[in-house]
Amino acid sequence: MPPAAPRLYEDPLAAAPPTPEYDPFAPQPPFKSRRNPARRWTAAACVAGFSMLLGTGAILYTGAPSLAAQFGLGIGGVAETPLRFTDKNVELRTMPNGSELFAVSGKVVNPTGVSQRVPDIRVELRDGSDRLVYSWRITPQSRALGAKGAIDFNGAKLDVPPNARVVELSFASEIGG
Template identity: 40%
Template sequence: MLLTCPKCAATYDVPDNAIGPNGRKIRCRACETSWQEPPRSAVTPPPPLQPPPTIPEPIKAERVPEDDVPAHRRRRGPWLLLALVVLAVALGVAAAVLAFGSQQVASRLGLAGNRVPLGIAITRQPDWRQIGGGGQLFAVSGRIWNPTGQEQVVPDIRAELKDRQGHSLYSWTITRPVPRLAPGQSALFDGAAVDVPPASANISVSFAGTDGN
């Protein structure tokens, strides 16, 4: 049998008759802790194994004549068919989104809103430039591209300056570099503003006229 020290958890393998009917005082060799080991008769025996539950025989359903079926149960047929049709439409929409992209599917369904399916990013660190009269010019440069498989109209670009807390301080519109972009085509843009707030810490660019702008 195995004995375990209650303090350091050291274990000792001793013969089953080493404890005796009256118990025995044990001392751990690792940490010198002493404890009283109860007699073997005081150890609770494990519970007897329970027999496995009996699985009842399956109940065979009997066919009920339609005249005996309640009317509210017979009315479930049309609703079940409608649920199957809705499920098939949902699966079709999901397959279309995977095949063509959510933006194109939403556009065909008239749900696209004003979102422009073009990419836009700042490609060079914005900088301050001195101009005549002691003023300063804030310049930003970037790139737009068409990741779709169709020609897209390019709107004007909106640049926005924010402080370190994310509050909008100043914004202006940059004229679009090209009117349209073919699939996979890109174009560079440049924009500048004067007399912008000195507390400006961050700049973002987006397409003018889109949702949220």
């Protein structure tokens, strides 16, 4: 018997001639590029943050905080209040240990017929050429003062600068002043 011929496997696709319209590495026909949603959300957050900063700057530039302070919203500005100081008293006492105690006292009066909010009292010490040399705040005993009412205040500090010549009392703004 003659030896058997070796069997060969023939792949019909490998043996077929290549077709020009088929590329195994080409994208599929309804091709959509991949999009990164995180990049879009980051860009949107940056735009929103920048516009909020611009809006806040515009509000502060136009003086709206003083308007907001009138409504009692507690945003900056000068504290505009009808409250007045009376019976102001300033003392400089030498303590037994040799330090000097600077004391300020008086009354806050509400001349209106409506209850008022009492802000902190700012004490400023100035030298002979009107430069600020020292300041501090006194917290009032009560934050609300009834119609035609009055409350006492007092505050003291040790060893204030010796070049202080003038004492000024004012109502402090809610933020920063």
